[in-house]
Amino acid sequence: MENRIDASIRAALVALTIASVGVASTPLAAQWLKYPTAGIPRLPDGKPDLTAPAPRMADGKPDFSGLWLTDDAMPCARSAGADFLDCGVELPFSRYGFNIGMSIPGGLPYRPSTAAIVKKRTADQAKDDPHARCLPDTFIRSYGLPHLQKFVHVPGLLVMLDEDNANYRQVFTDARPLPDDPTPAWNGYSSARWETDTLVVDSIGFRDDLWLDMAGNFLTSAAKVRERIRRPDFGHLQIEITVDDAKAYTKPWTVALKQRFVADTELVDEICLENEKSSQRMH
Numbered sequence: 001m002e003n004r005i006d007a008s009i010r011a012a013l014v015a016l017t018i019a020s021v022g023v024a025s026t027p028l029a030a031q032w033l034k035y036p037t038a039g040i041p042r043l044p045d046g047k048p049d050l051t052a053p054a055p056r057m058a059d060g061k062p063d064f065s066g067l068w069l070t071d072d073a074m075p076c077a078r079s080a081g082a083d084f085l086d087c088g089v090e091l092p093f094s095r096y097g098f099n100i101g102m103s104i105p106g107g108l109p110y111r112p113s114t115a116a117i118v119k120k121r122t123a124d125q126a127k128d129d130p131h132a133r134c135l136p137d138t139f140i141r142s143y144g145l146p147h148l149q150k151f152v153h154v155p156g157l158l159v160m161l162d163e164d165n166a167n168y169r170q171v172f173t174d175a176r177p178l179p180d181d182p183t184p185a186w187n188g189y190s191s192a193r194w195e196t197d198t199l200v201v202d203s204i205g206f207r208d209d210l211w212l213d214m215a216g217n218f219l220t221s222a223a224k225v226r227e228r229i230r231r232p233d234f235g236h237l238q239i240e241i242t243v244d245d246a247k248a249y250t251k252p253w254t255v256a257l258k259q260r261f262v263a264d265t266e267l268v269d270e271i272c273l274e275n276e277k278s279s280q281r282m283h
Contacts, residue, residue: 032266037067040263041234048263050235057153062197062231065153067265070094070144071236071258094144099215100255108217109250121216130211134272136167136186138210138219139203140241143257150267158192158199163267171201178204184221186210201227222247235261 041052055063073092101108110118121128131137131145139160142149147164158171167186175193182189182205192201208221219225223245230238237259244252 033268034264035266037263037265048235048261050233050261052234054231054234057155059155061194062199063153064151064158064199064229064231064237066151067262067267068149068151068237068259069262070097070146071260072096072144074098093146094257096255096257097141097144097213100140100144100213100217101253103255104253108253111248111250114218114248117218118216121211125214125216128216129214131214134165134276136165137162138206138212139169139187140219140225140243141210141212142167143239143259144213147270148262148265148267149259161267163270165270165272171199173199178202184208188223188225195228197230199227199229201229203227218248219243220245220247 037048041049043049055065057063070092072094074095095102131141137145142160142162142164145164147162149163150161152159152161156172156174158173160169160171162168169187169190171190171192173192173194176191178191179189184207185205186207188203189205190201190203192199194200203225204223206219206221206223206225210219212218223243225244226242228240232238239257239259240254241257242252242254243249
């Protein structure tokens with residue numbers, strides 16, 4: 001399937017973006033959205049120094065704590081056809097949020113049945129996308145959405161708190177064995193180990209048919225996911241994700257995602273089902 005942004009996907013993104021802007025426009029007087037983040041490196045003008053050295057934990061390993069947002073945002077360029085709201089609303093929506101396989105030559109290695117499913121979903125995205133229906137997203141998709149995530153990193157555990165629908169994920173960093181017969185979960189079960197300064201995370205135990213993007217690419221319950229997470233400096237994360245899912249794809253595939261640090265703000269309640277109206281028009 002050709003890796004392109006289908007018109008129906010752009011139309012659906014308009015609706016999702018408007019919804020996000022609506023949530024963000026609620027009164028902010030009682031929230032810490034402009035409170036300075038303490039203890040971070042800053043430039044002479046007061047802005048965070050994103051190129052400063054990465055912080056480290058007591059054991060010397062990188063500390064991934066912080067507020068993070070996708071650093072793979074779609075450019076706002078009319079000439080490129082990527083202006084989903086005529087460049088009037090600039091939200092950091094990742095290009096991988098449209099199609100996670102867009103950087104892979106030839107696209108994702110679909111099985112024939114997978115190709116047929118994704119083709120139908122791309123055409124009917126506004127109607128079928130579980131994100132538009134306020135269902136949780138798995139962590140791969142969350143990395144590309146325009147919602148903040150807070151990472152809380154302590155010895156033995158990395159917790160990822162998702163602003164969208166108050167979702168969470170636990171990554172145990174004690175290299176514990178993965179469960180033999182896990183109850184299927186939206187974010188699966190994750191165990192990690194260190195390779196020098198890279199955290200290698202293995203995850204299994206997913207629910208069947210978890211969408212990864214707006215094109216309808218998906219994980220199945222057979223999926224094994226490996227992340228390699230690095231913090232090369234203070235302000236950036238590099239996340240290499242390999243998906244091995246023989247039920248949907250003919251071979252493993254890998255994408256590289258980026259996150260950037262967000263300072264002087266905080267998470268905000270963003271519960272999709274609260275006063276949700278857009279799905280009534282997505283037919």
